[in-house]
Amino acid sequence: MSDQTNESHGDNESDQFRFETRSIHAGQEPDEETGALMTPIHANSTYEQDAPGDHRGYEYSRTGNPTRTDLEANVADLEGGEYGRAFSSGMGAINTVLNLLESGDHVVASEDVYGGTHRIFTQVYEQYDLEFDFVDMTDVAETEAAMREATELVWVETPTNPLLNVVDIEATADLADEYGALSVVDNTFATPYLQRPLELGADAVCHSLTKYMGGHSDVVGGALVTNDEDLDERFGFYQNSVGATPGPHECFLVLRGTKTLPVRMDRHCENARTLADWLQSHDAVNRVYYPGLDSHPDHDLASEQMDDFGGMVSFELDASLEETAEVVSETDVFTLAESLGGVESLIEQPATMTHAAIPAEEREAAGLRDGLIRASVGIEHVEDLQADLQQAFEAGLN
Numbered sequence: 001m002s003d004q005t006n007e008s009h010g011d012n013e014s015d016q017f018r019f020e021t022r023s024i025h026a027g028q029e030p031d032e033e034t035g036a037l038m039t040p041i042h043a044n045s046t047y048e049q050d051a052p053g054d055h056r057g058y059e060y061s062r063t064g065n066p067t068r069t070d071l072e073a074n075v076a077d078l079e080g081g082e083y084g085r086a087f088s089s090g091m092g093a094i095n096t097v098l099n100l101l102e103s104g105d106h107v108v109a110s111e112d113v114y115g116g117t118h119r120i121f122t123q124v125y126e127q128y129d130l131e132f133d134f135v136d137m138t139d140v141a142e143t144e145a146a147m148r149e150a151t152e153l154v155w156v157e158t159p160t161n162p163l164l165n166v167v168d169i170e171a172t173a174d175l176a177d178e179y180g181a182l183s184v185v186d187n188t189f190a191t192p193y194l195q196r197p198l199e200l201g202a203d204a205v206c207h208s209l210t211k212y213m214g215g216h217s218d219v220v221g222g223a224l225v226t227n228d229e230d231l232d233e234r235f236g237f238y239q240n241s242v243g244a245t246p247g248p249h250e251c252f253l254v255l256r257g258t259k260t261l262p263v264r265m266d267r268h269c270e271n272a273r274t275l276a277d278w279l280q281s282h283d284a285v286n287r288v289y290y291p292g293l294d295s296h297p298d299h300d301l302a303s304e305q306m307d308d309f310g311g312m313v314s315f316e317l318d319a320s321l322e323e324t325a326e327v328v329s330e331t332d333v334f335t336l337a338e339s340l341g342g343v344e345s346l347i348e349q350p351a352t353m354t355h356a357a358i359p360a361e362e363r364e365a366a367g368l369r370d371g372l373i374r375a376s377v378g379i380e381h382v383e384d385l386q387a388d389l390q391q392a393f394e395a396g397l398n
């Protein structure tokens with residue numbers, strides 16, 4: 001799939017250019033005065049006004065900054081959205097969506113959401129009398145069963161973290177619509193190169209730009225994209241009021257990252273598929289979670305709603321918590337670290353790292369077992385990655 005360069009990645013007839021071209025150019029023009037190609041880092045807090053209240057589009061950099069404007073336009077364009085807002089982190093973006101809710105409102109979310117999303121829902125917002133239900137969203141009937149009159153938000157993450165479950169975005173967005181709730185999709189794992197939730201009916205898309213969009217593990221950022229002008233205005237109100245806005249250096253780094261998103265994603269997908277195939281046939285491995293495998297329960301749905309299957313692979317060793325911890329400590333090419341989406345391969349144990357904040361019984365019930373390993377497959381040579389996992393298995397397993 002990844003070698004078909006004329007394959008559609010969010011291209012429709014109204015787009016003048018294809019995804020690969022837009023990722024490099026959208027939102028950015030050479031500087032009029034100097035001809036400088038790259039968007040400057042506008043390290044600047046305030047702006048001269050021509051007369052009181054008469055400014056040139058910028059007053060103060062929390063409210064707006066030209067480097068941020070270019071990033072917002074770029075990310076919005078790639079998602080096929082009209083409006084984009086950038087934040088200082090993915091959590092800043094998620095917080096902004098939650099700011100829209102009022103006491104008494106109810107939220108339905110995927111049961112294996114990102115650990116930080118689970119934490120802000122339950123440990124920050126429950127105290128303001130918001131209610132959250134975590135359900136197995138791979139079954140639309142379960143999502144429907146959780147919907148109530150008070151449900152104002154349906155929070156979708158797909159593929160999910162770390163089990164790579166696939167949620168039917170179109171069916172879930174339709175359901176949210178039917179109940180008058182907002183549907184927001186966290187598209188961090190897939191990126192718009194592989195999946196565009198707005199085209200499938202979602203009201204908004206949320207990103208941690210820290211991951212594949214930035215792509216080099218050197219910046220933290222977030223974004224919200226929508227086609228709904230009113231919704232964007234409300235996002236903008238909270239963006240400015242709460243102030244979780246990114247600095248211009250961060251915006252510059254993410255803009256540099258999105259230029260190579262398509263080529264990076266192609267290699268991430270190719271390497272992940274090779275490793276998933278190999279792991280699936282490995283004696284030490286009980287189970288592999290990768291939507292690109294025929295054995296994945298939602299492989300058909302993933303093939304429909306995604307252009308390729310991403311760079312995240314999870315697998316379960318036939319091993320204890322301790323042995324699994326040993327394996328992830330023994331890799332040389334894979335770095336033991338949280339996070340994902342950079343050019344370098346990372347490995348982690350969800351039970352003791354990214355998902356340690358989830359209580360043990362809830363974790364177990366959600367299928368996050370002690371032997372589970374999550375790999376963010378980078379763009380190194382795949383044979384080096386495979387050999388590294390093999391030697392770590394030999395060193396860590398008895």
Ligand SMILES: *Cc1c(COP(=O)(O)O)cnc(C)c1O
Nearest residue numbers: 089090091114186188208210221
């Ligand atoms: C990392 C991540 C977040 C949070 O983003 P930060 O940039 O770390 O604040 C949210 N959702 C998903 C799926 C993530 O991977």
